[in-house]
Amino acid sequence: MEQKQILEKMKLLKLWGMYRSFQTDLHQLDDNPLTPDELLYQLLENEWEDRQNRKIQRLITRAKFRYTASVEELVYEEERNLDKNQIMRLAEGEYLGQYQNILITGSTGVGKSYLACALGQQACLKGHRVLYFSLGKLLARLKMMKADGSYLKEIMRIEKHDLLILDDFGLQPIDDQSRLIFLEIIEDRYDRKSTIVTSQLPVSSWYEVIAEKTIADAILDRLVHKGYRLNLKGESMRKMRKPRNEN
Secondary structure (H helix, E strand, C coil), X not given: CCHHHHHHHHHHCCCHHHHHHHHHHHCCCCCCCCCHHHHHHHHHHHHHHHHHHHHHHHHHHHHCCCCCCCHHHCCCCHHHCCCHHHHHHHHCCHXXXXXXXXXXXXXXXXXXXXXXXXXXXXXXHCCCCEEEEEHHHHXXXXXXXXXXXXXXXXXXXXXXXXXXXXXXXXXXXXXXXXXXXXXXXXXXXXXXXXXXXXXXXXXXXXXXXXXXXXXXXXXXXXXXXXXXXXXXXXXXXXXXXXXXXXC
């Protein structure tokens, strides 16, 4: 079979990793000939790597992170109260296999959302399905879905993801319906999936935000019982960044 026909078959079968590799190899085989077994192995390796990279990119795209973030770009200054060793351990993703949660607190601008997105992106790199939401917007959206009948389908979709990031807890008041929706989300995930929650408020103040004691106890027991607490400190990272127009 001619080389052009082989390339055409690869395109038809959507073997893009093999296709690109074979195109490259055609120009190198004269100088560095491979045995048939070596060539086949190399093609398969490149196809596998290409598929893994595309899968990771799909996971990152579908997560809809607020920030494009990575643990390598985090600032580990002492005043931030951010332990690099702990973050590196979390980046390995063991907490996901143990269905543990991460609660990130700190004042506005200290990097809570960025840290959550960095851990979320790291989970995608490990092949996990992740979803990011601003909690206030998610609760408002789910309340509307209750009215049009699509609520249950969305709740089931959220439940299937290995990691759910709920950003800005306590930024907006929580009414009765939102409390029950929040409880359902956390209850569905308890001991089955992991959740990251960020908030400007310390965990001790979360009871006041939820307001209804029975529901607050149920939610926080499930979040805190198997959770890491990261309390960020220091100045606002936004203030520390150099303005774009500044030379």
